[in-house]
Amino acid sequence: MSDESGSRDNEKVVAFRVIEVASLDERHRRKDLIRVFGLSVLHRLAVDPARAEAGAWKRPVRVDRIAPGPEPERREEAREIGWTGLTDLLERCEVISEVLNQQEITEKAAIGVMLLLIHELEGAVLNTVLPIGSGSDYLVSVPGRDGRIEVEVSGIKSGGAGEASSRLGKRTRERL
Amino acid sequence: MNVLEEIDQKGEVTNIALEAQAALQDGDTERSARLFRKAGEMLEASVAGLARPSERDLARFLAATHYDKGGANPEAARVCDRIQPRRLPSRVRHLYPPFLKDVRERSAPGYRDNYDRTLLEQFQFAMKAGNQSSAQKVIDLLKEHPYILPPTLMAHVRASCCEVLGKRRAATLFYQRAWQFDPDNGFYPYAYLNSLCKEGKHAEAWKIVEVQLKEQPGARWSIYALSTLHAIPMSLFEASSDFDNRLWHEHLRNIVFLFMRSIHTMSPAEKRALDPLIDHAFLLAWVSYLELDDIRGQKEVLERWIEARPHSPRPYELRGLMTYPGPASERDFREAVRLGSRDPLPYYFLAHDALTSGRFLECERQCDRALRSVPEPAIRADLLVWQAVSRWSLGRDREQVRPLLAEARNLRPDDVPIAELARAFEENGRAAHPPVPIKWEDDPTWVEQAKRRFGEDMMRRSESERPHPDNIAA
Numbered sequence: 278m279s280d281e282s283g284s285r286d287n288e289k290v291v292a293f294r295v296i297e298v299a300s301l302d303e304r305h306r307r308k309d310l311i312r313v314f315g316l317s318v319l320h321r322l323a324v325d326p327a328r329a330e331a332g333a334w335k336r337p338v339r340v341d342r343i344a345p346g347p348e349p350e351r352r353e354e355a356r357e358i359g360w361t362g363l364t365d366l367l368e369r370c371e372v373i374s375e376v377l378n379q380q381e382i383t384e385k386a387a388i389g390v391m392l393l394l395i396h397e398l399e400g401a402v403l404n405t406v407l408p409i410g411s412g413s414d415y416l417v418s419v420p421g422r423d424g425r426i427e428v429e430v431s432g433i434k435s436g437g438a439g440e441a442s443s444r445l446g447k448r449t450r451e452r453l
Numbered sequence: 454m455n456v457l458e459e460i461d462q463k464g465e466v467t468n469i470a471l472e473a474q475a476a477l478q479d480g481d482t483e484r485s486a487r488l489f490r491k492a493g494e495m496l497e498a499s500v501a502g503l504a505r506p507s508e509r510d511l512a513r514f515l516a517a518t519h520y521d522k523g524g525a526n527p528e529a530a531r532v533c534d535r536i537q538p539r540r541l542p543s544r545v546r547h548l549y550p551p552f553l554k555d556v557r558e559r560s561a562p563g564y565r566d567n568y569d570r571t572l573l574e575q576f577q578f579a580m581k582a583g584n585q586s587s588a589q590k591v592i593d594l595l596k597e598h599p600y601i602l603p604p605t606l607m608a609h610v611r612a613s614c615c616e617v618l619g620k621r622r623a624a625t626l627f628y629q630r631a632w633q634f635d636p637d638n639g640f641y642p643y644a645y646l647n648s649l650c651k652e653g654k655h656a657e658a659w660k661i662v663e664v665q666l667k668e669q670p671g672a673r674w675s676i677y678a679l680s681t682l683h684a685i686p687m688s689l690f691e692a693s694s695d696f697d698n699r700l701w702h703e704h705l706r707n708i709v710f711l712f713m714r715s716i717h718t719m720s721p722a723e724k725r726a727l728d729p730l731i732d733h734a735f736l737l738a739w740v741s742y743l744e745l746d747d748i749r750g751q752k753e754v755l756e757r758w759i760e761a762r763p764h765s766p767r768p769y770e771l772r773g774l775m776t777y778p779g780p781a782s783e784r785d786f787r788e789a790v791r792l793g794s795r796d797p798l799p800y801y802f803l804a805h806d807a808l809t810s811g812r813f814l815e816c817e818r819q820c821d822r823a824l825r826s827v828p829e830p831a832i833r834a835d836l837l838v839w840q841a842v843s844r845w846s847l848g849r850d851r852e853q854v855r856p857l858l859a860e861a862r863n864l865r866p867d868d869v870p871i872a873e874l875a876r877a878f879e880e881n882g883r884a885a886h887p888p889v890p891i892k893w894e895d896d897p898t899w900v901e902q903a904k905r906r907f908g909e910d911m912m913r914r915s916e917s918e919r920p921h922p923d924n925i926a927a
Binding site: 307308309310312313316368369371372373375376377378403404405406407408409410411412414416418 | 455457458460461464466467468470471472474475478480496514515518519521522545548549551552555556592593595596597599611615620622623626627
């Protein structure tokens with residue numbers, strides 16, 4: 278996923294609803310997902326590495342996915358993630374970088390975005406998300422069509438689609 | 454069912470861990486410690502129900518992680534002792550060695566003391582020298598070791614370091630957090646409001662004060678009100694379309710009155726909590742009456758101040774200034790000196806009176822003490838000249854006199870009496886004493902000018918000498 282502009286041949290030009298960070302808790306029927314992961318999503322999208330313009334409440338993101346189905350198809354979608362109504366959370370972005378290190382913020386933001394997308398795109402609901410080790414790694418379990426599956430999440434603070442793609446390929450080879 | 458599902462069947466551990474992490478991010482480490490420990494215990498209890506060694510060690514790794522995240526270092530170490538790294542699932546095995554290293558460090562004897570000492574050293578250097586590198590080191594240390602300090606102190610330290618780093622918004626929010634953790638602390642509301650004003654959010658600060666004054670119209674909130682009101686630049690009031698000078702004066706008078714009425718009814722606990730702020734509040738009350746041109750009010754403030762704070766030199770300095778010249782003024786200045794005044798004010802006027810009475814030894818001594826208080830240039834120039842005259846009159850070595858006159862001329866190059874004095878000194882050749890005894894005579898406007906100068910200086914310093922939390926914490 279990246280926020281690079283530019284069209285690709287297989288990009289769908291469809292108007293999608295904004296995926297609101299404020300919906301995180303409700304989507305996964307949990308408390309504190311917004312406070313823990315939503316805050317970092319907001320920080321990365323609206324504050325650092327690039328501060329959103331005053332009055333902006335959403336940011337475009339490019340989602341590169343292979344949708345499941347009888348003939349899996351890779352496609353890219355232009356989506357938007359928003360933070361409508363999260364004024365208090367936006368304010369807390371000013372302190373989160375003094376409380377968590379950068380790697381933690383990035384990892385939590387990646388998990389937050391994954392949770393938003395996996396529910397929006399696949400209807401999947403979180404079962405487990407637990408930190409492991411002293412870094413910023415988490416183990417995540419989300420129900421799949423045939424039972425619960427584990428999810429691999431990786432985040433980079435800033436970089437292009439190429440770098441994200443390369444990271445995805447590496448993690449895929451490690452896991453599969 | 455995968456192993457995570459077995460470990461956390463109903464998602465309860467996840468819920469507790471999320472709540473714990475949210476508390477940690479809020480700086481509420483007492484709560485996060487409790488919740489992470491609970492999550493650790495639940496994960497540890499799940500080990501028995503797992504069949505495979507790799508799954509059991511994964512559950513232990515998760516348990517140790519949660520103990521560690523909650524600052525329960527001995528528990529984390531205990532659980533790690535039972536983990537065999539080679540049995541861990543391959544996808545997490547690489548995470549274990551650095552984790553184990555951290556656990557061993559945190560459970561080693563002296564861990565807390567070592568980091569506590571390092572934190573204190575860096576924090577003191579950041580505060581005393583305004584060293585940004587040290588301030589950043591403190592912030593980074595607390596990110597990695599959030600259980601070294603209790604929550605309130607951690608919020609305070611973070612706030613202070615953010616101030617040094619120029620992160621004003623973050624500083625304000627951390628001071629607010631410190632206040633939430635310790636609502637009885639007299640300092641944090643003051644620090645929070647002060648920080649809001651420094652951000653330029655005067656209206657927000659004043660709104661908080663107004664609401665609280667209605668609910669708690671006592672000494673505490675009258676002190677914060679005085680401080681906030683004086684932090685708001687007059688230009689902001691005057692720019693407001695509904696600004697009314699008379700109403701503003703009435704507002705100021707009401708707040709000072711509330712303060713004066715409530716200061717003597719404070720409980721001992723409240724006095725202790727507000728102790729660092731009380732002298733400054735009295736100063737602001739006096740400055741308020743100065744702005745209102747109310748001499749009776751100024752005198753009343755000083756009398757109450759002396760009654761409430763008998764060991765404070767400041768009210769004696771100000772009363773001496775108001776009543777100067779005269780025996781009562783001299784008595785007040787000498788009392789301020791006796792109480793250890795570090796302001797040039799009392800020494801300045803005592804030096805002057807000694808000079809005009811020909812008591813050159815005393816004048817020289819008082820000038821010396823005044824000059825050590827780093828007075829502003831105009832005052833410094835006077836003191837240098839008086840000290841030069843005193844030393845010359847006492848027959849001191851000419852090299853003890855010449856530099857004083859040189860510096861005074863540098864500070865006031867257009868001052869004719871200083872230039873004439875310096876010329877007379879040089880024309881005197883090698884003689885130690887002046888050709889005739891010097892009888893000092895002031896400019897007719899000297900008293901008025903000196904009193905105005907010190908009054909204005911006091912108003913400036915009522916802002917620049919605001920109490921800072923770290924005078925206490927450090």
